[in-house]
Amino acid sequence: MDRITVSNVWKDIMGNEASWQEATTTGRFAGRTVIVTGAASGIGQATALRIAKEGGRVIAADISKERLDDLVAGNAGLDMVPVAGDISTEETVAAVVAAAGGRIDALANVAGIMDNFAPIHEVDDDTWDRVFRINVTALMRLTRAVVPLMLDAGTGSVVNVASEAGLRGSAAGAAYTASKHAVVGLTKNSAVMYGPKGLRFNAVAPGPTITNIVANWGSQLAAERLGPLMQATVPTPATAAQLAASITFLLSDDGTNINGAILASDGGWSAL
DSSP, rough: OOOHHHHHEEEHHHHOOOOOOOOOOOOTTTEEEEEETTSSSSHHHHHHHHHTTOOOOOEEESOHHHHHHHHHTTTHHHHHHHEOOTTSSSHHHHHHHHHTTTTEEEEEOOOOOOOOOOOOGOOOOOHHHHHHIIIHHHHHHHHHHHHHHOOOOOOEEEEEEOOOTTTSSSSSOOHHHHHHHHHHHHHHHHHHHHHGTTTEEEEEEEEEEESSSOOBOOOHHHHHHHHHHHHHOOOOEEEEEHHHHHHHHHHHGGGTTTSSSSHHHHHHHHGO
């Protein structure tokens, strides 16, 4: 079958990216140390840059050392500490926490990968394991390491990037959909467990977003079933900076009194 890139379908069919312009808030993260995963590209990079521009110290974690080095070199005036490695491993988790230097005010779990839209009878074990390792296990391990420091401080904010696929069954394949539902569950459980201790846990559920993540129709059934639904309902893709605006709102003190929320930053897709 013809494997059309889904992100290109969004661009071609649903219109141009929004004309919204980022407006930073001076000093909103001043004196704060914030970990951002997936920081070398896409939503993670936009989030890291937004925090750093607003005065925060960013521990920028990503699998790609080359892209991290480019990010830091291209933004020499910002306080960003790169840590390259696989966040699903305890070794990299320990390196990220160590780079923070004993204080972590906030964590943005942004890193993630897409699947190939395969329904459950077409899912192979490698795809399932890889999607869950990056989208769920890595998030869990880093959060598990960060929470004790936040508990000691009596404060902290965590924002997980879920997805429209964490809210519905028609936005991705079985593996990605299940992984993002897991992220929603972890977010809500953590909000209940740690809210009384001064910690906030929220998630942002992006709709179509212009990033470097590539998703192909790897299933004829998925293309036939989901393709028409997406063409009829998916809104104009957002920019990575628009998603970063949602994430940093919840991460910052602007998100006070918000705990356990799943913010659909999707142009209204979830309302359909």
